[in-house]
Amino acid sequence: xxxxxxxxxxxxxxxxxxxxxxxxxxxxxxxxxxxxxxxxxxxxxxxxxxxxxxxxxxxxxxxxxxxxxxxxxxxxxxxxxxxxxxxxxxxxxxxxxxxxxxxxxxxxxxxxxxxxxxxxxxxxxxxxxxxxxxxxxxxxxxxxxxxxxxxxxxxxxxxxxxxxxxxxxxx
Numbered sequence: 001x002x003x004x005x006x007x008x009x010x011x012x013x014x015x016x017x018x019x020x021x022x023x024x025x026x027x028x029x030x031x032x033x034x035x036x037x038x039x040x041x042x043x044x045x046x047x048x049x050x051x052x053x054x055x056x057x058x059x060x061x062x063x064x065x066x067x068x069x070x071x072x073x074x075x076x077x078x079x080x081x082x083x084x085x086x087x088x089x090x091x092x093x094x095x096x097x098x099x100x101x102x103x104x105x106x107x108x109x110x111x112x113x114x115x116x117x118x119x120x121x122x123x124x125x126x127x128x129x130x131x132x133x134x135x136x137x138x139x140x141x142x143x144x145x146x147x148x149x150x151x152x153x154x155x156x157x158x159x160x161x162x163x164x165x166x167x168x169x170x171x
Contacts, residue, residue: 003097005090013087042066070123073158074103078128080154085130088147094140098133126158 020027035045041062042055054069056062067075078101089096105126111119132141149155 005086005095008087008090010087010090014091070105070107073123074105074126077126077152077154077158078103080152081128081130081148084148084152085144088144088151089134089136092140092144094134094136094144096132096134096136098131100131101128102131103128 016026031047033045033047035043038044038053040055041060042053042065045052045054052072053066054072055064055066056068057064060068062068082099082101085099086096103126105123107123108119110116111121130141130145134141136144
Protein backbone atom coordinates (compact mmCIF):
# COMPACT_ATOMS: atom_id res chain seq x y z
CA UNK A 1 0.00 0.00 0.00
CA UNK A 2 1.36 3.40 -0.94
CA UNK A 3 2.08 5.83 1.90
CA UNK A 4 -0.01 8.99 2.14
CA UNK A 5 -0.62 11.75 4.66
CA UNK A 6 -4.31 11.15 4.05
CA UNK A 7 -4.05 7.82 5.90
CA UNK A 8 -4.18 9.86 9.12
CA UNK A 9 -7.74 9.82 10.45
CA UNK A 10 -8.24 13.59 10.37
CA UNK A 11 -11.94 13.22 11.17
CA UNK A 12 -11.15 11.51 14.47
CA UNK A 13 -8.33 13.97 15.15
CA UNK A 14 -10.54 17.02 14.53
CA UNK A 15 -13.39 15.52 16.58
CA UNK A 16 -11.06 14.99 19.53
CA UNK A 17 -9.86 18.61 19.24
CA UNK A 18 -13.52 19.74 19.35
CA UNK A 19 -14.17 17.50 22.37
CA UNK A 20 -11.17 18.94 24.23
CA UNK A 21 -12.16 22.47 23.27
CA UNK A 22 -15.65 21.85 24.70
CA UNK A 23 -14.34 20.04 27.79
CA UNK A 24 -10.69 20.88 28.58
CA UNK A 25 -10.54 18.05 31.15
CA UNK A 26 -10.63 15.57 28.23
CA UNK A 27 -7.27 16.96 27.11
CA UNK A 28 -5.57 16.06 30.38
CA UNK A 29 -4.18 12.56 29.98
CA UNK A 30 -1.62 10.42 31.76
CA UNK A 31 0.58 8.02 29.83
CA UNK A 32 2.22 5.11 31.65
CA UNK A 33 4.95 2.61 30.92
CA UNK A 34 6.25 -0.26 33.00
CA UNK A 35 9.88 -1.28 32.62
CA UNK A 36 11.19 -4.63 33.85
CA UNK A 37 14.88 -5.40 34.11
CA UNK A 38 15.68 -8.58 32.15
CA UNK A 39 19.26 -9.04 33.35
CA UNK A 40 22.52 -7.41 32.35
CA UNK A 41 21.76 -4.11 30.64
CA UNK A 42 18.54 -5.39 29.02
CA UNK A 43 15.11 -4.07 29.98
CA UNK A 44 11.63 -4.68 28.63
CA UNK A 45 9.14 -1.81 28.61
CA UNK A 46 5.41 -2.18 28.16
CA UNK A 47 3.33 0.77 26.98
CA UNK A 48 -0.36 -0.10 26.67
CA UNK A 49 -0.22 -3.40 24.71
CA UNK A 50 3.15 -2.69 23.09
CA UNK A 51 6.53 -4.02 24.16
CA UNK A 52 9.99 -2.70 23.40
CA UNK A 53 13.40 -3.77 24.59
CA UNK A 54 16.49 -1.76 25.39
CA UNK A 55 20.13 -2.72 25.82
CA UNK A 56 23.49 -1.04 25.75
CA UNK A 57 26.23 -1.44 23.17
CA UNK A 58 28.91 -3.95 24.13
CA UNK A 59 31.36 -1.12 24.88
CA UNK A 60 28.96 0.09 27.60
CA UNK A 61 28.52 -3.35 29.15
CA UNK A 62 25.50 -4.55 27.20
CA UNK A 63 24.98 -7.21 24.57
CA UNK A 64 23.84 -4.79 21.83
CA UNK A 65 20.57 -6.71 21.42
CA UNK A 66 18.38 -3.60 21.16
CA UNK A 67 18.53 0.16 20.86
CA UNK A 68 19.79 1.93 23.93
CA UNK A 69 17.71 4.51 25.84
CA UNK A 70 19.46 7.56 24.41
CA UNK A 71 18.67 6.26 20.91
CA UNK A 72 15.05 5.77 21.96
CA UNK A 73 14.92 9.42 23.04
CA UNK A 74 16.02 10.41 19.52
CA UNK A 75 13.42 8.02 18.08
CA UNK A 76 10.74 9.49 20.35
CA UNK A 77 11.56 12.99 19.15
CA UNK A 78 11.55 11.95 15.49
CA UNK A 79 8.40 9.84 15.63
CA UNK A 80 6.46 12.49 17.54
CA UNK A 81 7.60 15.10 15.03
CA UNK A 82 6.71 12.78 12.14
CA UNK A 83 3.14 12.35 13.37
CA UNK A 84 2.70 16.11 13.72
CA UNK A 85 4.33 16.82 10.35
CA UNK A 86 2.10 14.37 8.49
CA UNK A 87 -1.05 15.37 10.39
CA UNK A 88 -0.53 19.08 9.73
CA UNK A 89 0.14 18.33 6.04
CA UNK A 90 -3.06 16.29 5.74
CA UNK A 91 -5.09 19.06 7.41
CA UNK A 92 -3.81 21.44 4.71
CA UNK A 93 -4.42 19.06 1.81
CA UNK A 94 -0.69 18.43 1.29
CA UNK A 95 0.51 14.89 0.65
CA UNK A 96 3.87 13.15 0.90
CA UNK A 97 4.90 9.89 -0.66
CA UNK A 98 7.86 9.57 1.72
CA UNK A 99 9.31 11.20 4.82
CA UNK A 100 12.64 10.29 6.39
CA UNK A 101 13.82 12.00 9.58
CA UNK A 102 17.47 11.67 10.53
CA UNK A 103 18.04 12.58 14.18
CA UNK A 104 21.41 12.89 15.90
CA UNK A 105 22.49 13.85 19.39
CA UNK A 106 25.85 14.64 20.93
CA UNK A 107 26.78 13.10 24.26
CA UNK A 108 30.00 13.33 26.26
CA UNK A 109 30.14 10.00 28.09
CA UNK A 110 32.50 11.41 30.73
CA UNK A 111 29.36 12.87 32.34
CA UNK A 112 27.55 9.50 32.31
CA UNK A 113 30.64 7.75 33.70
CA UNK A 114 30.92 10.33 36.50
CA UNK A 115 34.46 11.21 35.42
CA UNK A 116 33.89 14.97 35.32
CA UNK A 117 31.11 16.59 37.38
CA UNK A 118 31.19 19.66 35.11
CA UNK A 119 29.97 17.59 32.15
CA UNK A 120 26.28 16.79 32.03
CA UNK A 121 25.40 13.10 31.50
CA UNK A 122 22.76 13.94 28.89
CA UNK A 123 22.70 15.23 25.36
CA UNK A 124 24.34 18.59 24.73
CA UNK A 125 22.80 19.02 21.28
CA UNK A 126 20.09 17.29 19.24
CA UNK A 127 19.38 18.02 15.59
CA UNK A 128 17.17 16.53 12.91
CA UNK A 129 16.85 16.69 9.15
CA UNK A 130 13.53 16.01 7.40
CA UNK A 131 13.71 14.55 3.91
CA UNK A 132 10.38 14.71 2.08
CA UNK A 133 9.14 13.36 -1.22
CA UNK A 134 6.24 15.63 -2.16
CA UNK A 135 4.92 18.05 -4.77
CA UNK A 136 4.68 20.70 -2.02
CA UNK A 137 7.01 23.69 -2.27
CA UNK A 138 10.05 23.94 0.02
CA UNK A 139 8.34 26.95 1.64
CA UNK A 140 5.24 24.86 2.46
CA UNK A 141 7.43 22.07 3.80
CA UNK A 142 9.40 24.47 5.99
CA UNK A 143 6.17 25.97 7.32
CA UNK A 144 4.96 22.46 8.19
CA UNK A 145 8.33 21.65 9.80
CA UNK A 146 8.15 24.73 11.98
CA UNK A 147 4.56 23.99 13.02
CA UNK A 148 5.27 20.32 13.78
CA UNK A 149 8.37 21.36 15.77
CA UNK A 150 6.41 23.95 17.74
CA UNK A 151 3.51 21.57 18.55
CA UNK A 152 5.55 18.42 19.29
CA UNK A 153 5.07 17.27 22.90
CA UNK A 154 8.41 15.43 22.76
CA UNK A 155 10.40 18.38 21.41
CA UNK A 156 8.71 20.74 23.89
CA UNK A 157 9.48 18.41 26.80
CA UNK A 158 13.14 18.05 25.84
CA UNK A 159 13.65 21.74 25.09
CA UNK A 160 11.85 23.09 28.17
CA UNK A 161 12.39 20.24 30.59
CA UNK A 162 9.94 18.72 33.03
CA UNK A 163 10.09 17.86 36.72
CA UNK A 164 10.86 14.20 37.24
CA UNK A 165 10.34 12.66 40.64
CA UNK A 166 11.11 9.16 41.77
CA UNK A 167 10.75 6.79 44.67
CA UNK A 168 11.79 3.26 45.55
CA UNK A 169 9.96 0.42 47.25
CA UNK A 170 10.93 -3.15 48.05
CA UNK A 171 9.08 -5.96 46.30
